[in-house]
Amino acid sequence: IKKRSTPQVLAGKSVIITAGATTEPIDPVRFLSNHSTGKMGFALAAACRDAGADVVLVSGKRVSLPTPAGVMRINVGTADEMLAACQAKMSELLASTDQNQTAKNQVIFIGTAAVADYKTANVATQKIKKTANEGGLSLQLVRNPDILALMSKTYPDALMVGFAAETQDTENYAKGKLAAKNLDMIACNDVSNQAIGFGSDDNAMTVFFAERYQKARTVLPQASKAQIAASLVACMGEIL
Numbered sequence: 001i002k003k004r005s006t007p008q009v010l011a012g013k014s015v016i017i018t019a020g021a022t023t024e025p026i027d028p029v030r031f032l033s034n035h036s037t038g039k040m041g042f043a044l045a046a047a048c049r050d051a052g053a054d055v056v057l058v059s060g061k062r063v064s065l066p067t068p069a070g071v072m073r074i075n076v077g078t079a080d081e082m083l084a085a086c087q088a089k090m091s092e093l094l095a096s097t098d099q100n101q102t103a104k105n106q107v108i109f110i111g112t113a114a115v116a117d118y119k120t121a122n123v124a125t126q127k128i129k130k131t132a133n134e135g136g137l138s139l140q141l142v143r144n145p146d147i148l149a150l151m152s153k154t155y156p157d158a159l160m161v162g163f164a165a166e167t168q169d170t171e172n173y174a175k176g177k178l179a180a181k182n183l184d185m186i187a188c189n190d191v192s193n194q195a196i197g198f199g200s201d202d203n204a205m206t207v208f209f210a211e212r213y214q215k216a217r218t219v220l221p222q223a224s225k226a227q228i229a230a231s232l233v234a235c236m237g238e239i240l
């Protein structure tokens with residue numbers, strides 16, 4: 001279902017996009033997660049499709065949004081599962097395309113998911129009982145893999161797009177992530193602003209580009225997530 005009016009800036013491209021929150025189990029009935037609803041990622045998946053791309057959406061399994069028509073969705077739980085799904089899909093894509101197709105920027109990887117930075121060191125196999133932990137309960141957490149950073153390192157020919165959710169010092173942190181994860185562009189928003197944060201229908205973003213591009217930044221004023229998504233696709237089109 002392609003809107004005829006949409007410029008086909010991603011025609012022939014393949015997009016893998018992560019979205020929503022990961023869930024990290026504590027025991028069989030509990031998990032750690034966050035407020036991400038997946039709206040921005042799902043809107044971006046639809047916008048990439050509208051721009052002519054083949055889109056795979058690797059989504060947190062608790063995202064309750066409908067899958068955009070024509071988009072392939074893979075549901076995952078943990079960050080480890082999300083990483084494995086992204087790697088599998090990327091290998092599959094690269095194996096199925098000819099030499100020509102593995103050229104620079106043929107595949108676009110977009111990380112919109114709110115990936116849990118930590119997981120429990122050990123998942124309890126049985127439900128944790130409060131009577132066994134009268135004095136309180138400590139959970140030991142260990143770092144999760146950074147999916148975006150690892151995909152960027154493993155697949156240097158893919159165009160890499162990141163997101164950054166910040167509550168302070170937005171520009172510095174976003175530019176730090178752009179450089180540290182070797183991204184082509186990063187879209188960041190200030191999640192302390194209730195009107196545009198998690199779960200809201202609107203968003204406002206500033207996009208920063210890698211130094212190798214002529215443009216340093218693009219400011220996207222508050223708009224619907226669908227409109228922001230279309231603008232982000234236009235940004236990708238500019239640097240492709």
Ligand code: CTP
Nearest residue numbers: 111112113115144145146147148162163164165
């Ligand atoms: N990201 C990821 N895997 C992680 C953590 C983050 O793929 N384990 C991706 C997000 O999808 C996003 C970008 O990295 O595109 C930035 O995520 P963010 O949480 O803002 O930054 P972090 O690098 O995790 O740093 P911090 O949370 O400490 O600010």
Ligand code: CA
Nearest residue numbers: 114115116117
């Ligand atoms: Ca994080």
